[in-house]
Amino acid sequence: MLVSLTWDYLRHHKGKVAAVLVLQLLQSIASLLLPALNAAIIDDGVIAADIPRIWQLGGLMLVVTVLQVLAIGAAIYVGAGLAMGLGHHLRAEVFGKVQSFGRSELHHFGPASLITRSTNDVSQVQMVVHMTFTIIVMAPIMGVGGIIMAAAQDVVLSGLFVIIVPVLGLFTFGMMVRLGPLYKVQQTRVDTINRLLREQLTGVRVIRAFLRQHAQKMRFREANDNMREVWLKIGTTWAFMLPVIQMIVGLSSVAIVWFGGHRIADGGMQVGALLAFINYLMQILMAIMMAAMMFMMVPRARVSADRIGAVLNTAVDIEAPVDPTPLPPSPAAFAAENATVQYDDADRPVLDSLSLTLTPGTTTAIVGGTGSGKTTLVHLLSRMVDPVSGSVTLGGIDIRSFDPTLLRTRIALVPQKAYLFAGTIASTITGTRGDVDVDEERVWAALDAAQATEFVAKLDDGLASRVDPGGRNLSGGQRQRLTIARALYRAMAGDVDLVIFDDSFSALDFATDQRLRHALPSAIPGAAVLIVAQRISTIRTADRIVVVDGGRDVGQGTHEELMKTCTTYQEIVSSQLSEEEAA
Numbered sequence: 001m002l003v004s005l006t007w008d009y010l011r012h013h014k015g016k017v018a019a020v021l022v023l024q025l026l027q028s029i030a031s032l033l034l035p036a037l038n039a040a041i042i043d044d045g046v047i048a049a050d051i052p053r054i055w056q057l058g059g060l061m062l063v064v065t066v067l068q069v070l071a072i073g074a075a076i077y078v079g080a081g082l083a084m085g086l087g088h089h090l091r092a093e094v095f096g097k098v099q100s101f102g103r104s105e106l107h108h109f110g111p112a113s114l115i116t117r118s119t120n121d122v123s124q125v126q127m128v129v130h131m132t133f134t135i136i137v138m139a140p141i142m143g144v145g146g147i148i149m150a151a152a153q154d155v156v157l158s159g160l161f162v163i164i165v166p167v168l169g170l171f172t173f174g175m176m177v178r179l180g181p182l183y184k185v186q187q188t189r190v191d192t193i194n195r196l197l198r199e200q201l202t203g204v205r206v207i208r209a210f211l212r213q214h215a216q217k218m219r220f221r222e223a224n225d226n227m228r229e230v231w232l233k234i235g236t237t238w239a240f241m242l243p244v245i246q247m248i249v250g251l252s253s254v255a256i257v258w259f260g261g262h263r264i265a266d267g268g269m270q271v272g273a274l275l276a277f278i279n280y281l282m283q284i285l286m287a288i289m290m291a292a293m294m295f296m297m298v299p300r301a302r303v304s305a306d307r308i309g310a311v312l313n314t315a316v317d318i319e320a321p322v323d324p325t326p327l328p329p330s331p332a333a334f335a336a337e338n339a340t341v342q343y344d345d346a347d348r349p350v351l352d353s354l355s356l357t358l359t360p361g362t363t364t365a366i367v368g369g370t371g372s373g374k375t376t377l378v379h380l381l382s383r384m385v386d387p388v389s390g391s392v393t394l395g396g397i398d399i400r401s402f403d404p405t406l407l408r409t410r411i412a413l414v415p416q417k418a419y420l421f422a423g424t425i426a427s428t429i430t431g432t433r434g435d436v437d438v439d440e441e442r443v444w445a446a447l448d449a450a451q452a453t454e455f456v457a458k459l460d461d462g463l464a465s466r467v468d469p470g471g472r473n474l475s476g477g478q479r480q481r482l483t484i485a486r487a488l489y490r491a492m493a494g495d496v497d498l499v500i501f502d503d504s505f506s507a508l509d510f511a512t513d514q515r516l517r518h519a520l521p522s523a524i525p526g527a528a529v530l531i532v533a534q535r536i537s538t539i540r541t542a543d544r545i546v547v548v549d550g551g552r553d554v555g556q557g558t559h560e561e562l563m564k565t566c567t568t569y570q571e572i573v574s575s576q577l578s579e580e581e582a583a
Helices: 002-046 051-099 103-109 111-136 138-153 157-202 204-209 213-265 271-312 374-381 404-408 425-430 440-449 453-458 476-491 510-523 559-565 567-574
Strands: 334-341 351-358 363-368 389-394 411-414 498-502 528-532 544-549 552-557
Touching (some): 002 138, 111 271, 157 204, 157 213, 157 271, 334 374, 351 544, 374 498, 374 528, 411 476, 440 453, 440 476, 440 510
Parallel strands (some): 363 528, 411 498, 498 528
Antiparallel strands (some): 334 389
């Protein structure tokens, strides 16, 4: 997976990849030439007292060194650019794939794991690619070239490599086998840490309100201890590996000096050749150590690549058909016909044989107890889930025949949880960024219908006022009204057939709630309105009220009709209103 994942990007940049290989080859050849030139200076220049020869060889060494510096600098620059580009590409691919996920895919991975995969895992793959272009490409050239150049200095002494190289290689392979599973466990425990942090930061108020600080602290401590345990094992392995490698290198140097000294004493080798041989040994061992370092990093990157690949290769349940049907002209009616929704991990349907029609220009309300399937109906209409039986249609055509992205352009949704993106009031409502011109008249019209004009007009910068991520610098009611204005801004363009308010009035006071509902018909006259609510006062004036209980439709009609025919509705009303208010 690591190779295929990186090659999908690198094959489009073959020129840069070839440039890195050529530059690394040049700098490796230059590195291999330097010890030989140094040996020639000692043997042909210093010992022979030939000053011109020393200047000649010294100048050549200087040229080779400059060439080496330029080549390695250019290789690192181009290689780093390729690695950064790969990271950018992978993050964009993961983000785009996650945007296509439905409920089941998001539930399978979990937000914490998806965050880790798009950040930490991508960084691991990016780092390995960077190290590949700067180290692993050079390592085999330095290793093989060093052996050849050392043999050229003295064939007999190079026989020591038959012992040194296999010993170092076997030790490195053993360390790689041990570290691979540890890195896999490490990434899983990073997921756990991220999940707990996300839960505790999101629910910090609830934790404090119910005095659960100690329990949450113990949960995090356990996860942190598990993380520390695997990090200690990895660190201990590295701490053991590096001194052993240094010991092998030191013993190898001692052996070469010992046997090389005897070769010089016997006249079979010159002093400069011995120094060159020692330098080549260092280069060979350095190449093996660089390869070992890569072998240590590759298992972790391979695990990360597998995790990224699992996201990218996930088959999405809800996809656009190969030949999507064009959307019908607006306005068109959404309708559910005996629609049943049951999740894979549920033992009964969330929605059971539900039927309703959302005609343009009308207001339909959904009411029911917690867990009765109201929000699932919202997901069904926007095709975030598909029915296991029955159908949902737009203009009489099954919505599964449309491109989901285009289908959702016909829906303006105010979600159950008000969330605002960072930017300004104008960018939050219009969804634009940068210097894009916005229709301020339409923005103010949406704010006016959402009952947000008063507080926005009081802000010092008006529509240019800053909005923090999530709308943290605004009150709950202000966030709610801006979220509603965002949906109304889209609906006012005239190409939206359905505006959904998923329990979106809970943060509003009764007076604001009433004014907003009265403003809706004139603000979006051509669209159907679906209101999901708990408050009877919010939905009692709707053209049609649908009562759901346990996922089943137990009654449809106006408020007056349901008060006479639907027991469930009567119970909901009696729990909120007096007999005089309900009449």
